Amino acid sequence: MIIEHVDEPLPGSSLRPTPPGRVYTDPSIFGAEQAEIFEKMWNCALRADDLHSAGHWKTVTIGREEVIVTRTRKAGIKAYFNVCAHRGMRVCTTGEGKSRTLQCGYHAWTYALEGDLVAAPNLTSMPDVDRSRYGLQLVHVREWLGYVWICVAEEPPSFDDTVLGEVRTRFGQVESIDNYGIESLRRGETKTYDVAANWKLIIENFMECYHCATIHPELTEVIPEFADGLASQRKNGEVHGSNFGEDIGGFTVDGSASGFEELPSLVPGQDRKYYAITVKPHVFINTVPDHVIIHRMVPVSESRTVVVCDWLFLPEVVERADAGQLDLTTSVELFHRVNEQDFNACELTQPSMSSQAYAAGGALVPSEHHIEEFHTWWYESLGMERASSPAGAAQSEPAAAAGS
Numbered sequence: 001m002i003i004e005h006v007d008e009p010l011p012g013s014s015l016r017p018t019p020p021g022r023v024y025t026d027p028s029i030f031g032a033e034q035a036e037i038f039e040k041m042w043n044c045a046l047r048a049d050d051l052h053s054a055g056h057w058k059t060v061t062i063g064r065e066e067v068i069v070t071r072t073r074k075a076g077i078k079a080y081f082n083v084c085a086h087r088g089m090r091v092c093t094t095g096e097g098k099s100r101t102l103q104c105g106y107h108a109w110t111y112a113l114e115g116d117l118v119a120a121p122n123l124t125s126m127p128d129v130d131r132s133r134y135g136l137q138l139v140h141v142r143e144w145l146g147y148v149w150i151c152v153a154e155e156p157p158s159f160d161d162t163v164l165g166e167v168r169t170r171f172g173q174v175e176s177i178d179n180y181g182i183e184s185l186r187r188g189e190t191k192t193y194d195v196a197a198n199w200k201l202i203i204e205n206f207m208e209c210y211h212c213a214t215i216h217p218e219l220t221e222v223i224p225e226f227a228d229g230l231a232s233q234r235k236n237g238e239v240h241g242s243n244f245g246e247d248i249g250g251f252t253v254d255g256s257a258s259g260f261e262e263l264p265s266l267v268p269g270q271d272r273k274y275y276a277i278t279v280k281p282h283v284f285i286n287t288v289p290d291h292v293i294i295h296r297m298v299p300v301s302e303s304r305t306v307v308v309c310d311w312l313f314l315p316e317v318v319e320r321a322d323a324g325q326l327d328l329t330t331s332v333e334l335f336h337r338v339n340e341q342d343f344n345a346c347e348l349t350q351p352s353m354s355s356q357a358y359a360a361g362g363a364l365v366p367s368e369h370h371i372e373e374f375h376t377w378w379y380e381s382l383g384m385e386r387a388s389s390p391a392g393a394a395q396s397e398p399a400a401a402a403g404s
Helices: 027-038 159-171 199-207 217-222 224-228 315-322 329-354 371-381
Strands: 043-047 056-062 065-071 077-081 096-098 101-103 110-112 117-119 138-144 147-151 186-195 273-279 283-288 291-301 304-313
Touching: 027 291, 027 371, 043 056, 043 065, 043 291, 065 147, 077 147, 138 159, 159 273, 186 315, 186 329, 199 273, 199 291, 199 304, 199 329, 199 371, 217 224, 217 329, 291 329, 304 315, 304 329
Parallel strands: none
Antiparallel strands: 043 147, 056 065, 056 096, 065 077, 077 138, 101 110, 110 117, 138 147, 186 304, 273 283, 283 291, 291 304
């Protein structure tokens, strides 16, 4: 597939080119992204504790595929293509449920939670049918940070090199994120946003803070350095987080203390700081001393993306909140406002991607130069090699991902 893009330097050596507008609007490009990115990489599908007990299942969309994720009785969490081996009907036709088996509603082919075919009309008269061969087709599954990660490719990429590699880029070592104990946290709030914008615009927005002073008054009050348009800076190859303001009590909408304890395993350097990680292709991980916020994006079309955002707290904090003894509102509200502000900006940007004024693309200022790395990854993922940085452009170490 050929996608034209600007290789020549932009006027002014401080600027880098962006992809042309049509990469955010062309349905054929979106189809290529589904096939070459989302269907070949690891996707964060759902929180593992969504599957409370054996027999619970949910359906999720990965690229163009629909997948059943279920907690089995014998083999933990498994995932299958939602396709009956008989005539191809969807086996699960609702978003979630609980059952002892998984049964297709067309001809009643019935599958164990572990995937094998266990029953079908007249099956006993067909003893030559291989019940494993005609079972549900497995999808690759990993559990990490308390989430179920899925890859629908026949041969998945290395989880260590791709997903964990993103964490190393941000923290310098995977063990640093382990201090937050994310797998043991509980969800205190979930919000789903239906965003009328291309998924790449949302990624690019999250990766920079050049816009923070303009549209995020609450966030820049809590983290004043964001008002300068710069995210956290790298030192000796590692990123050192973004500091809370001196008079800020917590990561809350008004800067007040949250009223609940910090995560217990943090080390010096992780207190009173915000970190953010972009895990390609579609996950944002945001950590603060007393909770963690995780975004998962599901691209629906070239101009629509559903974003699911989870706020994770210590189990005892959620229990006290559920009992009415603690209010999580000020903690949740800060990033909820950030989300709404960001997504509104993305929605106002999307229509211009099809304008003749943006046909050749736009520009990245120095504090956004690291977004060019994302663009290079995107071109390479679609089988194209991104041109090298324009000659004479200022060379500087990329800034870390911003949290908005």
